[in-house]
Amino acid sequence: xxxxxxxxxLEKLRQQILDRDDGKRVVSVTNGTDGRTRHSEVVVQAxxxxxxxxxxxxxxxxxSTGCHGFCExxxxxxxxxxxxCYVGVKPEDVPEIVSQTLAKGKVIERLLYEDPVSGQKIxxxxxxxxxxxxxxxxxxxxxxxxxKKIDDYIALGGxxxxxxxLFEMTPGQVIEEVKRxxxxxxxxxxxxxxxxxxFCRNAPGExxxxxxxxxxxxxxxxxxxxxxxxxxxxxxxxLLMGAYAIGTHDGYIYVRAxxxxxxxxxxxxxxxxxxxxxxxxxxxxSSFNFKINVQRGAGAFVCGEETALIASLEGxxxxxxxxxxxxxxxxxxxxxxxxxxxxxxxxVPLIINRxxxxxxxxxxxxxxxxxxxxxxxxxxxxxxxxxxxxxxLGDIVFNIGGGIPDGKKFKAVQTGGPSxxxxxxxxxxxxxxxxxxxxxxxxxxxxxxxxxxxxxxLVDVARYFINFLAGESCGKCVPCREGIYQMxxxxxxxxxxxxxxxxxxxxxxxxxTVRDFSLCALGRTAPNPVLSTIRYFRDEYEAHIRDKRCxxxxxxxxxxxxxxxxxxxxxxxCLRNCPAEAITGDKKIVHVIDQEKCTKCGTxxxxxxxxxxxxxxxxxxxxxxxxxxxxxxxxx
Amino acid sequence: MGEVTLxxxxxxxxxxxxxxxxxxxxxxxxxxxTLCSHEKLAPYGACxxxxxxxxxxxxxxxxxxxxxxxxxxxIVNTESEPVVRGRKMLLALLWARAPGVQVLRKYGMKYGIxxxxxxxxxxxxxxxxxxxxKFDIEPTFCVLCGLCVRxxxxxxxxxxxxxxxxxxxxxxxxxPEIASKVCPDCEECYPLCPTGALPLxxxxxxxxxxxxxxxxxx
Numbered sequence: 001x002x003x004x005x006x007x008x009x010l011e012k013l014r015q016q017i018l019d020r021d022d023g024k025r026v027v028s029v030t031n032g033t034d035g036r037t038r039h040s041e042v043v044v045q046a047x048x049x050x051x052x053x054x055x056x057x058x059x060x061x062x063x064s065t066g067c068h069g070f071c072e073x074x075x076x077x078x079x080x081x082x083x084x085c086y087v088g089v090k091p092e093d094v095p096e097i098v099s100q101t102l103a104k105g106k107v108i109e110r111l112l113y114e115d116p117v118s119g120q121k122i123x124x125x126x127x128x129x130x131x132x133x134x135x136x137x138x139x140x141x142x143x144x145x146x147x148k149k150i151d152d153y154i155a156l157g158g159x160x161x162x163x164x165x166l167f168e169m170t171p172g173q174v175i176e177e178v179k180r181x182x183x184x185x186x187x188x189x190x191x192x193x194x195x196x197x198x199f200c201r202n203a204p205g206e207x208x209x210x211x212x213x214x215x216x217x218x219x220x221x222x223x224x225x226x227x228x229x230x231x232x233x234x235x236x237x238x239l240l241m242g243a244y245a246i247g248t249h250d251g252y253i254y255v256r257a258x259x260x261x262x263x264x265x266x267x268x269x270x271x272x273x274x275x276x277x278x279x280x281x282x283x284x285x286s287s288f289n290f291k292i293n294v295q296r297g298a299g300a301f302v303c304g305e306e307t308a309l310i311a312s313l314e315g316x317x318x319x320x321x322x323x324x325x326x327x328x329x330x331x332x333x334x335x336x337x338x339x340x341x342x343x344x345x346x347x348v349p350l351i352i353n354r355x356x357x358x359x360x361x362x363x364x365x366x367x368x369x370x371x372x373x374x375x376x377x378x379x380x381x382x383x384x385x386x387x388x389x390x391x392x393l394g395d396i397v398f399n400i401g402g403g404i405p406d407g408k409k410f411k412a413v414q415t416g417g418p419s420x421x422x423x424x425x426x427x428x429x430x431x432x433x434x435x436x437x438x439x440x441x442x443x444x445x446x447x448x449x450x451x452x453x454x455x456x457x458l459v460d461v462a463r464y465f466i467n468f469l470a471g472e473s474c475g476k477c478v479p480c481r482e483g484i485y486q487m488x489x490x491x492x493x494x495x496x497x498x499x500x501x502x503x504x505x506x507x508x509x510x511x512x513t514v515r516d517f518s519l520c521a522l523g524r525t526a527p528n529p530v531l532s533t534i535r536y537f538r539d540e541y542e543a544h545i546r547d548k549r550c551x552x553x554x555x556x557x558x559x560x561x562x563x564x565x566x567x568x569x570x571x572x573x574c575l576r577n578c579p580a581e582a583i584t585g586d587k588k589i590v591h592v593i594d595q596e597k598c599t600k601c602g603t604x605x606x607x608x609x610x611x612x613x614x615x616x617x618x619x620x621x622x623x624x625x626x627x628x629x630x631x632x633x634x635x636x
Numbered sequence: 637m638g639e640v641t642l643x644x645x646x647x648x649x650x651x652x653x654x655x656x657x658x659x660x661x662x663x664x665x666x667x668x669x670t671l672c673s674h675e676k677l678a679p680y681g682a683c684x685x686x687x688x689x690x691x692x693x694x695x696x697x698x699x700x701x702x703x704x705x706x707x708x709x710x711i712v713n714t715e716s717e718p719v720v721r722g723r724k725m726l727l728a729l730l731w732a733r734a735p736g737v738q739v740l741r742k743y744g745m746k747y748g749i750x751x752x753x754x755x756x757x758x759x760x761x762x763x764x765x766x767x768x769x770k771f772d773i774e775p776t777f778c779v780l781c782g783l784c785v786r787x788x789x790x791x792x793x794x795x796x797x798x799x800x801x802x803x804x805x806x807x808x809x810x811x812p813e814i815a816s817k818v819c820p821d822c823e824e825c826y827p828l829c830p831t832g833a834l835p836l837x838x839x840x841x842x843x844x845x846x847x848x849x850x851x852x853x854x
Binding site for chain 1: 671682683684685687698703718722726729732733770771772779780782801802803804805806
């Protein structure tokens with residue numbers, strides 16, 4: 001690879017790449033972690049070998065890309081420039097795609113996405129309702145980039161923002177531009193990025209450090225992973241510009257070891273950037289030097305907290321310490337350090353290229369730009385969603401997410417991961433914005449969004465998150481360690497039907513202490529799931545405590561499975577499938593569940609043929625007496 | 637080193653820049669409860685009992701006084717309503733895990749929480765009863781203040797004792813390989829322990845270690 005020694009060299013290379021690939025049809029196959037769970041690697045291989053077999057080598061380009069957002073439909077094959085999008089592609093579909101679509105441009109109807117709402121087949125990816133209302137500025141480039149090829153990034157204008165910064169802007173101007181854009185940290189706290197950079201730049205002490213926080217620990221959230229896998233160079237370019245602005249030559253990428261593909265891709269990206277002279281000494285022929293080290297985390301949620309992350313980087317136990325001093329003045333090895341989340345870094349090249357004015361034009365008064373959310377739960381469409389700040393929760397859930405499947409009712413949405421809050425239906429018109437969400441007792445967090453339907457018990461949800469946090473609290477400070485422990489014990493007993501009068505108030509009391517007295521943000525936000533569910537769903541807590549009843553019929557200890565005698569056809573299916581051998585009956589004899597033996601696994605409900613629909617979930621206090629023996633015989 | 641003036645509980649207090657609110661208050665004779673603070677050790681900020689309310693202009697915040705630096709003109713209230721409310725909760729939470737700890741009883745007395753918790757009389761010391769707790773008592777005989785761990789690491793530089801486990805599973809243990817060599821001649825952490833349970837911990841580690849090293853017969 002030639003070393004690039006000036007901005008002109010970079011532009012020349014870009015032209016060469018564009019000329020080389022000009023007029024060639026491209027097939028982008030999603031091959032990130034999510035696609036690989038459905039054998040996308042085999043699909044990519046099938047494309048490569050099939051193109052060779054059909055004598056089309058050299059005329060077509062196969063790209064193995066990161067997630068485009070709609071992970072549940074992966075592996076998807078996106079054919080460019082036509083934007084024809086095939087979903088759920090299997091290796092056996094590949095020969096036809098190559099001979100029909102790639103060679104002739106013909107659309108294969110059966111592989112197109114079918115909208116579950118309208119039932120219509122959709123050809124172009126951007127017309128798919130899931131993508132239609134999105135504004136993918138940060139995530140959008142994933143579809144054009146082979147995860148492991150720097151040339152693809154350069155072809156899109158990659159590293160041109162870096163060239164602009166190095167040769168046309170002073171560090172102060174870069175900071176000003178980022179400040180003007182209104183960009184705020186995407187990791188959760190929402191601190192203004194430009195200001196953070198300025199603090200670090202002005203802090204006395206050398207050397208300084210910059211760090212990428214890719215310790216994405218929220219269950220069910222994978223925004224950072226998808227960026228790190230699919231577009232690692234955008235993160236590197238952002239980091240380089242931040243380093244130039246702050247005045248440092250050393251950067252660290254702290255990435256979860258549970259993200260092997262992200263680690264692999266960022267390692268490759270660093271090597272490629274070094275070969276082009278975009279990293280290392282005299283970057284692009286300038287006097288700016290910069291080195292990046294990749295450090296893998298060891299699986300602690302708390303290490304996403306910046307002081308714990310620094311401790312872990314230094315080789316100490318990943319425990320937070322009190323701020324101040326903030327890392328900007330005393331961070332890694334006691335030196336001024338700036339930490340930003342993956343998404344924040346990846347947003348910076350866009351701001352430099354398109355200008356702070358463009359960025360500011362998106363979003364609300366105090367929250368600018370777009371934000372990536374991982375939209376999961378009881379929805380028709382799930383995946384990564386990038387929307388401008390200010391879009392309402394309702395629009396995200398219903399327009400992008402397609403609403404709730406199986407005719408169920410929407411109940412609540414949890415934003416901000418395990419330490420976020422639950423927001424009920426009546427507040428769905430809330431715009432997504434740092435301040436608006438915290439007013440409701442929730443947080444933006446890093447962008448997790450879990451949608452729950454009517455079958456979800458909110459007390460059980462609070463218990464789930466508190467249980468997660470009990471395992472992830474580092475245990476250093478008393479309120480977080482002991483408070484979470486006691487909250488979990490109380491939530492457990494409520495869900496088991498042993499709740500006591502006064503438990504709700506006690507939960508509130510502990511929650512407030514944990515919130516106000518904990519050392520770090522993990523503890524300070526940990527009570528959110530409890531306090532927000534009490535705030536909006538107090539009646540559900542009361543039903544569990546006073547009536548020993550779970551209104552959503554979700555808490556195992558409070559419900560019972562029951563076979564309705566007049567619907568039971570004595571088919572023996574549930575009886576044979578019951579792992580607890582709790583069902584009695586015989587051919588022509590109505591089946592009965594022995595409530596003493598039943599473990600409430602729900603297998604009987606699952607296997608009972610829908611045309612009978614004999615098994616139901618009931619409040620445990622409402623199980624009728626079993627029918628008398630003579631009445632139990634079905635006479636036909 | 638410059639000097640700053642702050643107001644602690646309506647009293648003007650002078651302090652050197654770079655010191656903490658806790659140090660300033662103590663110099664002025666104002667007592668703030670602490671478990672994890674020790675003059676020979678770096679501030680740790682873990683027990684949170686020393687949390688105080690600070691007021692700057694219109695804004696008020698709760699901060700741990702052992703780690704929060706003094707600022708000129710800062711108004712500090714060490715016993716305001718939210719401070720006392722939280723402190724009581726912290727004491728109750730701690731009590732459920734380490735009943736019978738004298739220092740918890742002392743603070744329990746101070747905050748007027750003297751009722752015995754969960755129907756069990758843990759009153760051992762005459763005249764001082766246990767702070768009230770609404771929680772089931774599950775004694776671990778350790779408040780995890782970390783004085784022993786930090787003293788061994790920071791002052792003795794031995795690391796013979798440390799934390800294991802995360803979150804609610806956190807425990808203090810002697811590491812037999814190191815402890816068996818250095819502890820018998822030191823034992824300086826014993827008097828630091830607010831629960832007095834350290835020698836027991838050591839005995840356990842020692843017992844475990846000696847079983848490990850028993851020569852196998854035949």
